[in-house]
Amino acid sequence: MAEPVLSVEKLVKHFPGQTRGETVHAVNDVTFSLFPGETLGLVGESGSGKTTIGRCAIRLLEPTGGTIRFRGRDITHLPESQCRPLRGKIQIIFQDPYRALNPRMRVGRLISEMLMLHTALDAKGRRERSLELAERVRLNADLLSRFPNQLSGGQLQRVCIARAIASNPELIILDEPTSSLDLSVRASILELLQELQASTGAAMLFISHDLETVSFVSDRILVLYLGSIVESGPSKRVFEQPAHPYTQSLLSAHLPTDPEQPLQRHLLEGEVPGPINLPPGCPFEPRCPVAISECGLAMPEARLLNGEEHTAACIRIDDGSNTLPLQR
Amino acid sequence: MSLLEVENLHTHFISRTLNDELRVAKGLNGVTFSLENGEIMGLVGETGAGKSLTAMSIMGLLSPPARIVDGSARFDGIELTNMKREELDQLRGNEITMIVQSPVSSLDPLKRIGRQLVRIQQVHQDISKAEAHQRAVEMLRTVGIPNPALRTRAWPHELSGGMAQRVLIAMALINSPRLVIADEPTTGLDVTVQAQILDLFLDLVRERGLSAIIITHDLGIVAHYCSKMAVMFAGRVVEQGPVRTVFKDARHPYTRALINSTPSRVARYGHVRSAGGAPPNLYDLPKGCHYRDRCEFSADICATIPPEVHLDSAHLASCHFSLNVPWAAEG
Amino acid sequence: MSSETLAQPLGGRIQWLRRPRGIARRSPTFAAGLIIILVYGFVALFAPVLTPFDAINAFPYHVLESPNGRFLLGTDGNGMDVLSRVMYGTRYAFGIAIPAVILMVAIGVPLGLIAGYKGGILDEVLLRILDVMRSFPAIILALAVVAATGQTLVNVVVVLGLVEAPIFARVVRAEVLALRSGGYVEAAVAAGNPVRRLLFVHIMPNAISGATAQIPLRMAWAVRASATLAFLGVGIQAPAPEWGAMIRQGAEFLISGQWWVALFPGVALVGIVLGFNLVGDGLHDLLDPKSKTASK
Numbered sequence: 001m002a003e004p005v006l007s008v009e010k011l012v013k014h015f016p017g018q019t020r021g022e023t024v025h026a027v028n029d030v031t032f033s034l035f036p037g038e039t040l041g042l043v044g045e046s047g048s049g050k051t052t053i054g055r056c057a058i059r060l061l062e063p064t065g066g067t068i069r070f071r072g073r074d075i076t077h078l079p080e081s082q083c084r085p086l087r088g089k090i091q092i093i094f095q096d097p098y099r100a101l102n103p104r105m106r107v108g109r110l111i112s113e114m115l116m117l118h119t120a121l122d123a124k125g126r127r128e129r130s131l132e133l134a135e136r137v138r139l140n141a142d143l144l145s146r147f148p149n150q151l152s153g154g155q156l157q158r159v160c161i162a163r164a165i166a167s168n169p170e171l172i173i174l175d176e177p178t179s180s181l182d183l184s185v186r187a188s189i190l191e192l193l194q195e196l197q198a199s200t201g202a203a204m205l206f207i208s209h210d211l212e213t214v215s216f217v218s219d220r221i222l223v224l225y226l227g228s229i230v231e232s233g234p235s236k237r238v239f240e241q242p243a244h245p246y247t248q249s250l251l252s253a254h255l256p257t258d259p260e261q262p263l264q265r266h267l268l269e270g271e272v273p274g275p276i277n278l279p280p281g282c283p284f285e286p287r288c289p290v291a292i293s294e295c296g297l298a299m300p301e302a303r304l305l306n307g308e309e310h311t312a313a314c315i316r317i318d319d320g321s322n323t324l325p326l327q328r
Numbered sequence: 329m330s331l332l333e334v335e336n337l338h339t340h341f342i343s344r345t346l347n348d349e350l351r352v353a354k355g356l357n358g359v360t361f362s363l364e365n366g367e368i369m370g371l372v373g374e375t376g377a378g379k380s381l382t383a384m385s386i387m388g389l390l391s392p393p394a395r396i397v398d399g400s401a402r403f404d405g406i407e408l409t410n411m412k413r414e415e416l417d418q419l420r421g422n423e424i425t426m427i428v429q430s431p432v433s434s435l436d437p438l439k440r441i442g443r444q445l446v447r448i449q450q451v452h453q454d455i456s457k458a459e460a461h462q463r464a465v466e467m468l469r470t471v472g473i474p475n476p477a478l479r480t481r482a483w484p485h486e487l488s489g490g491m492a493q494r495v496l497i498a499m500a501l502i503n504s505p506r507l508v509i510a511d512e513p514t515t516g517l518d519v520t521v522q523a524q525i526l527d528l529f530l531d532l533v534r535e536r537g538l539s540a541i542i543i544t545h546d547l548g549i550v551a552h553y554c555s556k557m558a559v560m561f562a563g564r565v566v567e568q569g570p571v572r573t574v575f576k577d578a579r580h581p582y583t584r585a586l587i588n589s590t591p592s593r594v595a596r597y598g599h600v601r602s603a604g605g606a607p608p609n610l611y612d613l614p615k616g617c618h619y620r621d622r623c624e625f626s627a628d629i630c631a632t633i634p635p636e637v638h639l640d641s642a643h644l645a646s647c648h649f650s651l652n653v654p655w656a657a658e659g
Numbered sequence: 660m661s662s663e664t665l666a667q668p669l670g671g672r673i674q675w676l677r678r679p680r681g682i683a684r685r686s687p688t689f690a691a692g693l694i695i696i697l698v699y700g701f702v703a704l705f706a707p708v709l710t711p712f713d714a715i716n717a718f719p720y721h722v723l724e725s726p727n728g729r730f731l732l733g734t735d736g737n738g739m740d741v742l743s744r745v746m747y748g749t750r751y752a753f754g755i756a757i758p759a760v761i762l763m764v765a766i767g768v769p770l771g772l773i774a775g776y777k778g779g780i781l782d783e784v785l786l787r788i789l790d791v792m793r794s795f796p797a798i799i800l801a802l803a804v805v806a807a808t809g810q811t812l813v814n815v816v817v818v819l820g821l822v823e824a825p826i827f828a829r830v831v832r833a834e835v836l837a838l839r840s841g842g843y844v845e846a847a848v849a850a851g852n853p854v855r856r857l858l859f860v861h862i863m864p865n866a867i868s869g870a871t872a873q874i875p876l877r878m879a880w881a882v883r884a885s886a887t888l889a890f891l892g893v894g895i896q897a898p899a900p901e902w903g904a905m906i907r908q909g910a911e912f913l914i915s916g917q918w919w920v921a922l923f924p925g926v927a928l929v930g931i932v933l934g935f936n937l938v939g940d941g942l943h944d945l946l947d948p949k950s951k952t953a954s955k
Contacts, residue, residue, distance in 0.1 A: 045518035060849055087851030100846040102861050117851045152607045153375070163850065182374040183545055185605075187589040209519060216591035253523040255548025257590045259572050263552055267527070268520050271490045346945075348681035
């Protein structure tokens with residue numbers, strides 16, 4: 001087994017809350033590893049902690065507890081000055097390309113900035129490589145002289161992708177890269193990402209709230225709820241045989257784009273609570289249709305399901321009553 | 329006579345640059361569709377296609393530099409585009425209501441929600457404050473807000489996203505409108521909450537026999553909550569018809585590309601050249617069919633405006649090749 | 660009415676006037692203010708040529724003459740031509756306002772940048788200093804300092820520059836803070852930009868737009884402030900043709916009916932302050948990023 005590119009152990013991240021004395025428990029005891037050439041999907045809704053995990057991995061945030069290792073090296077509490085050299089190896093693509101780019105810089109310069117920061121190329125070399133990168137992300141070379149607000153969302157996200165691969169990173173974090181794009185361009189961006197991963201061999205951490213998108217691009221999936229992993233496994237399996245009640249309801253809430261396909265819904269009560277006052281037991285217990293009193297006592301352990309690295313943290317799996325009843 | 333008839337609507341943005349040149353962005357270029365009583369229509373398209381602009385034009389909510397330059401929109405036979413402000417005010421919030429994407433812009437942050445619900449009733453009906461308050465509580469209960477009597481005293485900022493959206497639905501329905509326009513009503517909400525809101529909306533609309541237009545870019549919503557759909561591109565409706573028909577037998581290249589560009593379909597059918605590409609420049613649209621620069625089947629004839637082809641009484645498409653589509657039918 | 664019929668620009672034949680006309684159309688306020696300032700500037704530049712007399716040329720036999728054919732705006736208590744003095748006064752106005760504002764920017768902007776970016780103790784200290792300074796009326800502060808350090812032109816400029824620098828620091832700090840929270844600054848950090856580059860390439864160019872809008876407004880303030888100081892007897896004094904000093908002298912004569920000595924410098928003062936304020940307001944219209952045709 002190759003060495004993992006990213007290895008996260010018992011990660012904890014807390015933020016001070018809005019009012020004094022309150023703590024936002026964004027991430028609670030998360031452990032996973034990511035291997036070269038692999039895409040790991042992090043799925044969850046608001047408050048799940050997926051974005052926070054991504055930001056910790058690239059050290060835009062400093063963890064409150066736990067360890068993060070990049071290629072075996074402990075980067076958990078590295079000072080900013082030492083994080084900087086890492087940035088060539090770990091890159092991130094944000095959700096909204098318009099907010100991720102300096103509006104006063106031309107797009108071509110934004111790409112060559114990455115080359116300037118992380119390669120030894122001279123001006124001429126940077127210009128040539130920028131053109132190569134633009135072609136690689138299927139961006140028209142004419143657009144390089146434009147400003148960000150003159151490009152469409154899809155084109156701008158390609159710019160961000162070009163920036164991200166410019167330094168040949170080993171790990172790319174993708175934070176909802178297609179969520180703010182029109183549906184018509186999403187598929188092509190996702191395809192581009194898959195292609196690039198195949199050719200660069202980089203590992204990808206794909207963060208999204210859309211289970212369908214994530215399962216399309218990921219090899220493995222982690223399902224998050226209120227800062228904890230509730231289910232993990234190969235994406236096809238989790239998508240087809242969700243074990244945890246939350247995963248089941250999440251999947252069922254997704255609307256297939258086929259009117260002939262009947263809706264099979266597990267409707268939940270209420271909304272996702274804020275991660276401030278977490279109950280001691282399973283975080284999903286208050287909303288779970290099959291919860292019993294034991295669920296609220298302690299955090300459930302992850303259980304192995306039929307081998308194949310598919311795990312889910314729910315005590316109802318033990319007696320087989322984790323399947324949600326269908327409605328509608 | 330249909331409840332809402334939009335015919336050949338043209339809305340332009342007319343402004344001047346710093347170089348004192350006239351610039352015209354053609355937001356809507358001949359939008360035509362109709363809505364019957366009890367129909368729920370999904371209006372889809374990418375950013376800039378003109379979906380919200382259509383709603384704003386119908387409701388008379390355009391502000392300079394946008395203006396309707398041609399066409400008509402008739403509600404119950406009455407022309408809306410040249411209506412005086414006072415007459416429009418009687419219709420809006422009353423017979424035609426709108427739910428917008430961000431509750432922040434619809435709810436007055438300085439008034440409790442109960443008061444806003446009462447006020448909107450009093451503006452349009454002869455009703456006492458007490459009775460209006462009673463109805464407000466009932467409405468909040470109907471939209472699934474727990475403790476409705478207590479909640480009337482809540483401030484908008486105290487509401488979560490899902491709750492705020494429910495309040496907006498309450499505000500839109502409390503005066504028993506006949507047409508509700510919902511502009512991206514669930515964008516930004518968690519998926520599990522989205523399901524609740526949409527189900528609620530659908531139930532209420534059906535129960536009260538209302539008509540609705542749901543503006544969205546999510547084809548899933550259209551597939552399961554709408555009976556009719558209209559696809560827009562560059563200010564025109566390129567295809568419209570019953571949802572099942574359009575999904576199964578799309579007759580415009582853009583519709584087809586849109587439907588086929590969801591990840592699951594790409595996985596099933598392999599890569600289909602996507603509907604994506606540079607968005608049309610509203611200041612400089614191509615002559616004839618606006619989609620031709622992105623269309624894989626573009627031909628010489630596309631330099632002329634495509635006709636509106638009636639494939640059957642309800643299914644229309646605007647493409648020169650709609651009758652004999654140049655692609656193989658898919659299962 | 661189709662959009663084509665609206666497409667007739669006014670006087671479209673005069674090509675080279677297009678841009679100014681476009682600007683004037685977008686913001687008449689800006690255009691009006693700019694014209695006023697340009698007129699004052701023109702006078703300041705060409706004063707020796709434009710004025711009928713020298714500013715301190717005294718005509719002892721024509722003391723306190725009301726406006727007439729020879730002295731268009733009358734003469735003052737020393738027999739000097741009011742018109743010439745008012746016109747030369749523009750040199751003092753610009754000569755004080757411009758260096759003072761340059762000083763304000765040179766001090767305030769870097770402070771604001773660093774405080775906004777670094778945060779922490781530096782920011783807290785700066786904020787407290789700004790609070791203290793804001794609690795004093797600026798004019799009183801300037802008064803005290805100039806009276807203490809000496810009534811020279813340089814001192815007036817330096818004091819005015821220091822006293823109002825906090826405004827620029829505050830404005831820039833606010834913009835830097837806004838930029839820091841999620842946005843391209845975060846992305847720039849993630850891209851691996853060193854702090855130096857972050858500040859100067861990414862943050863500063865976008866943070867100074869607020870400061871730029873303040874410049875004409877501070878110019879207006881500086882002119883008013885120096886006139887106020889002179890009026891109160893601090894700073895520039897007679898016989899220098901500074902408007903404040905002139906009004907000070909002319910105030911004595913108001914009671915005895917010689918209104919022209921104080922009025923015309925007063926009007927000139929109001930005019931230039933108005934001009935700067937209009938430019939400041941109009942600048943906001945022009946730079947509004949929400950407008951589709953705003954200049955970059």
